Amino acid sequence: MDDFEAIYAFVRTIPAGFVLSYGEVGDRVGSRPRTVGSAMAHCAEEDKVPWHRVVGSDGTLRVARYSPVLAAEQRRRLELEGVVFDTKGRVPHPFFW
DNA sequence: CTAATGACGCTAC
DNA sequence: CGTAGCGCCATTA
Numbered sequence: 001m002d003d004f005e006a007i008y009a010f011v012r013t014i015p016a017g018f019v020l021s022y023g024e025v026g027d028r029v030g031s032r033p034r035t036v037g038s039a040m041a042h043c044a045e046e047d048k049v050p051w052h053r054v055v056g057s058d059g060t061l062r063v064a065r066y067s068p069v070l071a072a073e074q075r076r077r078l079e080l081e082g083v084v085f086d087t088k089g090r091v092p093h094p095f096f097w
Numbered sequence: 098c099t100a101a102t103g104a105c106g107c108t109a110c
Numbered sequence: 111c112g113t114a115g116c117g118c119c120a121t122t123a
Contacts, residue, residue: 002104002120002121003119003120004120004121008115009115010116019115021105021106022099022104022105023105023106031120032098032106032117032119033105033106033118034103034105034117034118034119035103035105035118035119035120035121036104037103037105038102038103038105038119038120038121039120040104041102041103042103043108051104054104055104056104056105056106057105057106057107058106060103062104062105064104066103066104067104074104095102
């Protein structure tokens with residue numbers, strides 16, 4: 001199984017309304033943050049992965065640097081799940097579960 | 098096999 | 111606050 005698949009499998013278990021950082025996801029699946037980011041970048045719609053629940057260690061939406069459009073999409077989905085953003089557009093702090 | 102490519106994270110300045 | 115450099119490593123070309 002590709003490392004990506006292991007990452008997708010774990011991310012799929014994150015409940016709606018919860019947010020974890022790339023590093024935290026990496027800790028759970030035994031991968032480095034870089035690999036987690038790479039996996040999220042490649043995940044396809046059919047993978048059914050809640051990629052929006054993974055943010056940067058500082059609570060920012062890292063995807064914004066690459067695609068403002070995707071960042072807006074991520075924020076929209078999180079707010080729909082009840083996640084609150086601070087005045088700087090960041091998640092107060094990744095939630096744990 | 099080598100090189101390039103990231104939705105990262107941390108430290109230093 | 112912002113930028114830069116480095117370590118990291120699976121995946122792809």
